[in-house]
Amino acid sequence: METAILARHPQRNGARWSGNPANVEKAMKLIDPIVAFHAELQEIRRDIHAHPELCFEEHRTAEVVARKLEEWGIPVVRGLGGTGVLGIIRNGRSERTIGLRADMDALPVQEINTFAHKSKHSGKMHACGHDGHTAMLLGAARYLAQHRNFDGTVYLIFQPAEEGGGGAKRMMDEGLFEKYPMQAVFGMHNWPGAPVGSFGVTAGPMMASSNEFELTIRGKGSHAAQPYKGIDPIMTAVQIAQGWQTIVSRNCNPVDAAVLSITQIHAGSATNIIPDEARMIGTVRTFSTEVLDLIEQRMRDIASHTAAAFDAQVEFQFHRNYPPLINHPEQTAFAVEVMASVVGAENVDAHVEPTMGAEDFAFMLQEKPGCYVFIGNGDGAHRDGGHGAGPCNLHNPSYDFNDALLPIGATYWVRLAEAWLRVS
Numbered sequence: 001m002e003t004a005i006l007a008r009h010p011q012r013n014g015a016r017w018s019g020n021p022a023n024v025e026k027a028m029k030l031i032d033p034i035v036a037f038h039a040e041l042q043e044i045r046r047d048i049h050a051h052p053e054l055c056f057e058e059h060r061t062a063e064v065v066a067r068k069l070e071e072w073g074i075p076v077v078r079g080l081g082g083t084g085v086l087g088i089i090r091n092g093r094s095e096r097t098i099g100l101r102a103d104m105d106a107l108p109v110q111e112i113n114t115f116a117h118k119s120k121h122s123g124k125m126h127a128c129g130h131d132g133h134t135a136m137l138l139g140a141a142r143y144l145a146q147h148r149n150f151d152g153t154v155y156l157i158f159q160p161a162e163e164g165g166g167g168a169k170r171m172m173d174e175g176l177f178e179k180y181p182m183q184a185v186f187g188m189h190n191w192p193g194a195p196v197g198s199f200g201v202t203a204g205p206m207m208a209s210s211n212e213f214e215l216t217i218r219g220k221g222s223h224a225a226q227p228y229k230g231i232d233p234i235m236t237a238v239q240i241a242q243g244w245q246t247i248v249s250r251n252c253n254p255v256d257a258a259v260l261s262i263t264q265i266h267a268g269s270a271t272n273i274i275p276d277e278a279r280m281i282g283t284v285r286t287f288s289t290e291v292l293d294l295i296e297q298r299m300r301d302i303a304s305h306t307a308a309a310f311d312a313q314v315e316f317q318f319h320r321n322y323p324p325l326i327n328h329p330e331q332t333a334f335a336v337e338v339m340a341s342v343v344g345a346e347n348v349d350a351h352v353e354p355t356m357g358a359e360d361f362a363f364m365l366q367e368k369p370g371c372y373v374f375i376g377n378g379d380g381a382h383r384d385g386g387h388g389a390g391p392c393n394l395h396n397p398s399y400d401f402n403d404a405l406l407p408i409g410a411t412y413w414v415r416l417a418e419a420w421l422r423v424s
């Protein structure tokens with residue numbers, strides 16, 4: 001996931017769902033050979049954790065992935081989308097295909113954990129669990145290659161640069177779906193706070209679009225004691241900020257969730273000078289492109305008309321990073337059944353609350369039907385000793401992926417592929 005959710009109030013953390021930890025052990029139907037492979041998967045995961053690499057710099061990680069796949073006899077495409085890796089497992093004669101996607105990149109965070117597998121790279125850390133996502137998909141790859149209880153093609157997508165770099169988009173731009181046609185794509189992210197052995201998902205919008213704006217207001221500088229000789233960009237900025245805050249409350253349909261946050265205002269350098277210029281910067285989050293179009297247009301109109309009223313000039317830049325992540329209903333129902341077969345229906349919440357975080361798997365879901373799910377990462381107790389005493393939240397410097405998830409996530413991937421490519 002691209003954006004930190006560091007809520008102080010877990011119940012307001014988005015994506016809340018119920019799981020029943022007491023029943024998890026009983027309900028869980030893990031694949032034995034994957035469970036037997038758990039220690040090795042953990043070793044791979046911790047090795048990747050110790051060697052984090054940022055967006056499009058995942059050279060070592062990609063090589064670890066590609067070599068493992070080759071070791072298990074899986075054909076590999078290297079360098080797709082910069083540092084992306086694609087593994088291809090074919091079996092039988094069916095034309096059916098499925099894409100399973102994991103992300104590989106780390107974050108520019110200084111890790112404060114002190115356990116043995118802590119980051120060896122200063123200022124870089126796997127603080128979002130992409131090390132675990134990579135290891136879970138590797139576990140599935142090994143099983144699928146060795147057991148082959150499916151008819152069709154499994155594409156294993158190891159993508160770079162999820163954290164703001166749009167690695168999914170870059171793989172697509174370099175022909176991922178044209179060269180390797182997939183009927184559907186599936187993604188998965190760990191979710192701290194939700195019990196181990198639980199899954200959460202929802203059909204339709206599940207994560208928000210992420211967008212940035214920057215407004216420059218040009219006035220006319222003057223002495224602060226003679227404001228009538230200038231055009232005050234600060235007053236203009238204040239008026240625009242007020243106007244913008246009416247967009248969500250007065251222009252958007254109240255049933256459409258949206259956030260417009262101004263996070264920076266920069267202007268001025270002294271107590272006795274009215275500056276020439278002011279700048280306002282911030283972010284907009286929405287669950288649909290229509291709402292986003294509306295907000296961007298209203299921001300533009302309010303900024304230019306307000307500035308005109310004050311004789312100021314504005315330059316408005318609006319940059320769309322990631323689109324909203326929208327799960328396709330049919331594939332979501334399919335994924336829910338598979339998750340229930342792995343951990344029991346009572347441990348799958350098929351209607352989790354959407355989160356305002358963003359995720360570049362959204363690009364893939366714009367082109368292909370599919371579904372993105374959350375897998376519970378537990379309450380943080382797995383970090384026995386050596387963790388930095390901070391919360392086990394995504395993007396927190398004392399976060400760590402929970403290795404107990406490895407066989408659960410890998411089993412989900414395998415069952416999903418086997419069900420999609422069912423042998424008839």
Ligand code: NI
Nearest residue numbers: 001002128189
């Ligand atoms: Ni993430």
